[in-house]
Amino acid sequence: MISRLRGLWDYRELIGNLVARDLKVRYKHSVLGFVWSLLNPLLLMTVFTVVFTVMIPNYQVPGFPVFILCALLPWNFFNTSVMGAVQSISGNGHLIKKVYFPREILTIASVLANFCNFLLSLPVLIFFVVLFRIPLTVWLLYLPLIMLVHVVFTLGVALVLATANVFYRDTTVIMEVVMQAWFFLTPIFYPIDLLPEWGHPLGIAIPVRRLTYILNPMASIIASYRSVVYGFTNGAPPAPPAPDFLLRTALTCAICFLIGYAVFTHYSARFAEEV
């Protein structure tokens, strides 16, 4: 597996070109291009802000638009990556059947194209941070590290789903539903503090908050983003995520990636026959 990963380096040019292809094609049709891709998170941000500060003014979170945007943008990256990657193999059958190259390149390029998009949207986030007078701290330097963990996890998920969709074509449909559920189960438009330490569904004691972090790496990743960009809902300034917390998250994500990659390589020899 290590040598296979190293072999990918030889194909960096192809990855780069495929990413460029994705981006070019996406923005070719509309003059607004990039602005369109920002429209979705900005609109959602507005809606959530209106809902939670005007219509249901129950919990007051300072700088709500920033609170939500610093979680929405990473989630958006994850969501578009996963949905794009699901099709990355099955949608490129013409290539897979005709030319040999490591197949994971297609999935990786698809994720990286969305990552570029994510990076391009960051200035907008910073704009809102400044607008809402949230202090820009040195902890923003944690962002590359968090992003790396985030990308690694996304790749792991993407590789499994890309494989699944080659063999079972309704993976796309299923994932649309799953991603929606995942969105609500992840503390994006609500702070994690809102979750009770313990819940008692059906009379069984469940550590809801801890379980959310353990079972859902996205919860940990989003919490990390929020902690370095936005700070805390009690108005405390941004702070770095606890090192052990970040380490655990990174480890989980790395394992997810390795599993995803192993699944992918195990089945990739059959792709040309199945797509």
Next chain:
Amino acid sequence: MTVIRLDRVAKCFHIRPDRPRSFQDLAIGFVRRAQRPADEEFWALKDVSFAVDAGETLGIIGANGSGKSTCLKLLTRIIEPTTGAIQVQGRVSALLELGAGFHPELSGRENVFLNGSVLGLTRREMVRRFDDIVAFAELERFIDVPVKFYSSGMYVRLAFATAISVDADILLVDEVLAVGDQSFQEKCLERIHELKSQGTTIVFVSHSLDAVRRLCSRAIWLDQGLLQEDGLTEAVVTRYLRHVHAREEAEALRRREAEAEPVAEEHPAVVPAVTASESDGAEPESPPGQPPPQELAEEPVRRYRQRWGSREAEIIEVRLLDADGRDSLALTTGQPMTVCIRYRAHQRLEEPVFGVAIYRDDGLHMGGSNTYLARFPIPSIEGDGEVTYTIAALPLLEGTYYLSVAIHDAAEGSVYDYHEFSYRFRVYLGEVQERYGTVYIPGHWGHAVAEGALSEEAGA
């Protein structure tokens, strides 16, 4: 140096018509506990071994489904062998399906670079080749237009130009020469020949045996996933053609028998005048008042293009014999061929003339003879007999030919029986390898060197 080596390679495809194609099917399958039919296996290649040296040009021939394309795909690593090992050394470029990696929204320029990197070239390497590619594709004016606006010809030209320009050590070509217009095809072949002379190893899969002959020094013949022959192209192609023809012949025979049987069994009662053996050449005569039976009425039309004559004497059977005196419809250039004409004269006929004419499949009259012109008089015939016409060295080149056979009366010019354009046979090249022109003219070459030159040569 060996650059390609296949060692006991086999490839099995699983044909599972009922394999669940979605999670939905999978779930339904669990609930129903439906019995799934066992996997059907299809071995596209079974135990194939061969090696190709650097600079060699190998053609792969065989019928549809013989495993040619599977073989090529294994070489490109698109699919992996079920068992056995494949070693390929050097950069491989495959002209499998041109323009596979093109994206319609991107311009020709962008696609060339993208395709280049799919084929493993760096940007700098592509920049160096770019002008050549565009010039070869003749697309200077349109290179910045999205390829979705290209005509299919432009598309293919650009794709071929890109694929051919990557300086591969090994070039795999699969039938792509069938695309594009004539002049571009020629240009492509020219380019492939150029690469060949530069020492590129080429593996060429084609249905066009002519193209294989022109390009490849060596050929392998695959049949149902097995390596049948491996050797010089001419020898392999000839043996392959013979095999194809033998199978066609067997098929035709089987069909004829299958058709003849019901005729023999069902109709004697309806057509008592014609016995089973006679029906072989005679037209059926329907009893008065009854329409002619359909099968019988149709058969002679299929067997004979045209048949006419008074039938006082009939041609019952025409056979072709090869050099060994065996019945055959596959003859060899330069080898003997004998036409046997079995006849039946219903009455005594004086001085009949037997004639044979050979036509090429496009209708060109190649030649022929009759017993009158050949001064082989037959005084009279009555009852059954056989006339033979032997050609000592068949001068026909490879192709399909038709035979007309006739019996007529020289004196009065009345025709007893005439089967025109009625017997099909094929001719293959054997020892004789000439293939230009219309006929094979046996000849000998000589060579004499002028005295001075000879002594000079001897001195050196």
